[in-house]
Amino acid sequence: MYKFADTVAGSGLSTPHLSLNTVFNGVNLDESLTDKSGSFTTIAVSGRGILPRNIHMTEMSGSHGAREKRYTYDVREITVKYKLTDRSNEGFRERFNRLNGLLLGSKKRLQFTDEDAYFLATLQSGDTPEEDSNDIVGTLVFICTNPAKNRNEQTLNITTTTQAFTIGGMESTPWTSQTRFTAPQSSFRLETDNGGKIILHYDFIDGDVLEINYETRNVFLNGKDVAVSIALETEWFELNPGLVSMRASHETALNYAERFY
Incomplete structure (x- = not known):
């Protein structure tokens, strides 16, 4: 189990976690991929806000505007910006391989420790810059075919x-x-x-x-x-x-x- 972080300044509550961790399929990536030799750090998350609505309408002959029928939601896309570091080249590759292994599976629970909510998500892609060091910033793009929070x-x-x-x-x-x-x-x-x-x-x-x-x-x-x-x-x-x-x-x-x- 993990605890959701208190993100309100001056609340007087403490937590052993950073204010924002990524949890996929029950595994806290920031904790599991962090040790004395290196770390995984969630930097920012986008895509958790209000979804746009596709409003289905029918044109009305001889009338202004249109008749609104219903609306649907698009697939939700959640992007996680992260930093991955390690002391050695070998350790960096191993840490990256472990990250890949932890992101397997479709429609798994995706959660973040700054909000008591979850999504059903599948990793679609990962944008990783050229690996010319053991300290990179990349992104993970998750797709939620069921866009609900x-x-x-x-x-x-x-x-x-x-x-x-x-x-x-x-x-x-x-x-x-x-x-x-x-x-x-x-x-x-x-x-x-x-x-x-x-x-x-x-x-x-x-x-x-x-x-x-x-x-x-x-x-x-x-x-x-x-x-x-x-x-x-x-x-x-x-x-x-x-x-x-x-x-x-x-x-x-x-x-x-x-x-x-």
Whole structure:
């Protein structure tokens, strides 16, 4: 785990980290690539601000202007400017190779220690100047095909009694759930007050752990794919900002993160 840095001057709080570190796939690059022989230092980050909106419009014959229909967001591009140093040529190459290895994978969590938020990102490119020294400044360009900024991860404890919850954020958000059965049950239901419902037909037993992922439509029981148990009546649902009432046929923990753009 790492701590988010306090960036407010005079707050009186201290942190062992610099004010801005880059964390990719759970690894703090500034910490992992820094030792007595050299370092990785995050200098600046761009691309985390408000995204422009592509407003879809229809021209109105014989009228001024146009009719606004809806808007969408572009892919988000986040650029990290960094400094990499080492005492020796050999050490510099090794440190650079370690950096490359830590940036593998697609749609991994990208976070920065000056903000309690994360993006799902893939490294697209790295702009590195000519390596004529062991002290360079370069850039890493990450692409977020899902441009959302995710914040304030929440867990809702859904019971067999209908309860109202307030969903935060700007836009609808996906969710995952986990149900640990404490008694046999021949089916499972997770429902909202606006028509959303997940219905599974399966003979669950005491100790079974059911996991559902809205975004991928995966349904796993004790790690085994049981998507065949999904009933035809199922109506998959996202969580929309605002009030929603939910209940389940067995106590369930539902997890989500608030979405911002």
